[in-house]
Amino acid sequence: MTAMVEEHFEHTLEKDQRIEPRDWVPEGYRKTMIRMMAQHAHSEIIGMQPEGNWITRAPSLRRKAILLAKVQDEAGHGLYLYSATETLGADRTDLTERLIDGKQKYSSIFNYPTLTFADVGVIGWLVDGAAICNQVPLCRSSYGPYARAMIRICKEESFHQRQGYELLMTMMKGTQAQRDMVQDAVNRWWWPSLMMFGPPDTDSPNTAQSMAWRIKRHTNDELRQRFVDMTVPQADILGVTLPDPDLRWNAERGHYDFGEVDWAEFKQVVSGNGPCNAQRVEHRRRAHEDGAWVREAAAAHAAKRQGSIA
Numbered sequence: 205m206t207a208m209v210e211e212h213f214e215h216t217l218e219k220d221q222r223i224e225p226r227d228w229v230p231e232g233y234r235k236t237m238i239r240m241m242a243q244h245a246h247s248e249i250i251g252m253q254p255e256g257n258w259i260t261r262a263p264s265l266r267r268k269a270i271l272l273a274k275v276q277d278e279a280g281h282g283l284y285l286y287s288a289t290e291t292l293g294a295d296r297t298d299l300t301e302r303l304i305d306g307k308q309k310y311s312s313i314f315n316y317p318t319l320t321f322a323d324v325g326v327i328g329w330l331v332d333g334a335a336i337c338n339q340v341p342l343c344r345s346s347y348g349p350y351a352r353a354m355i356r357i358c359k360e361e362s363f364h365q366r367q368g369y370e371l372l373m374t375m376m377k378g379t380q381a382q383r384d385m386v387q388d389a390v391n392r393w394w395w396p397s398l399m400m401f402g403p404p405d406t407d408s409p410n411t412a413q414s415m416a417w418r419i420k421r422h423t424n425d426e427l428r429q430r431f432v433d434m435t436v437p438q439a440d441i442l443g444v445t446l447p448d449p450d451l452r453w454n455a456e457r458g459h460y461d462f463g464e465v466d467w468a469e470f471k472q473v474v475s476g477n478g479p480c481n482a483q484r485v486e487h488r489r490r491a492h493e494d495g496a497w498v499r500e501a502a503a504a505h506a507a508k509r510q511g512s513i514a
């Protein structure tokens with residue numbers, strides 16, 4: 205019996221087909237998938253905060269409507285992904301508790317502050333842009349519910365990226381003060397965006413197994429390079445400088461060379477010492493506590509309905 209289900213798992217991967225919730229999976233695969241989807245879900249939810257910070261101060265009705273729609277999309281992504289983790293037996297309440305107790309991580313990018321409205325544009329352009337690079341290959345991830353969630357999420361991420369770029373284009377055509385604001389935001393977000401792809405391949409112990417299980421399709425460094433190659437021409441069109449003196453086209457490689465990411469800073473932020481870590485988690489904890497009455501009411505309603513059916 206065990207041999208048969210193991211064979212089914214291996215064959216499914218070999219044929220590049222999807223693993224579904226009904227299928228047997230090795231315990232390591234289940235754990236890795238849950239950890240990956242939970243971290244992704246947490247990132248979507250925590251990621252609402254830096255931009256949510258600007259909704260009440262958006263400069264026009266149009267910008268406010270766009271930003272609201274984007275932040276709501278992120279909430280949807282989070283909920284979608286929590287549901288996907290439940291197909292592997294994870295419990296959503298438990299995942300939320302792990303997030304607010306600091307036992308599970310979210311993308312370190314969201315621990316940086318949003319200082320001006322230009323940050324909204326730069327997050328859309330760079331952060332959602334990096335998320336797209338990461339997530340497009342995940343549409344072919346071996347776990348069916350995750351891969352299918354990614355298809356829809358990527359469509360919405362591409363709207364997020366465009367609204368950011370369009371906002372920056374508008375600001376760059378404005379006053380000198382607006383252009384300075386955009387450049388300042390780019391200077392602050394460029395390096396953290398490169399960190400979004402995770403540690404270098406030489407320091408990424410889980411990558412090989414994740415690739416063998418076809419959970420991941422490319423290494424961190426491959427995706428980082430892809431992002432840099434895609435973004436440099438966009439920065440030129442925009443008229444901003446990327447804050448890296450080592451950034452230049454390498455005709456031999458057919459890629460842009462770029463400088464060394466400050467991995468010490470990355471480690472500091474991941475381990476909880478970034479500028480906004482405490483604030484982000486505290487805000488999430490408060491929101492969770494404030495929502496207790498909704499969960500209680502929903503449970504009472506469900507119990508009542510069950511009573512009336514029985």
Ligand SMILES: [Fe+2]
Pocket residue numbers: 248277278281357361
């Ligand atoms: Fe998202």
Ligand SMILES: [Fe+2]
Pocket residue numbers: 278332335360361364
């Ligand atoms: Fe997004």
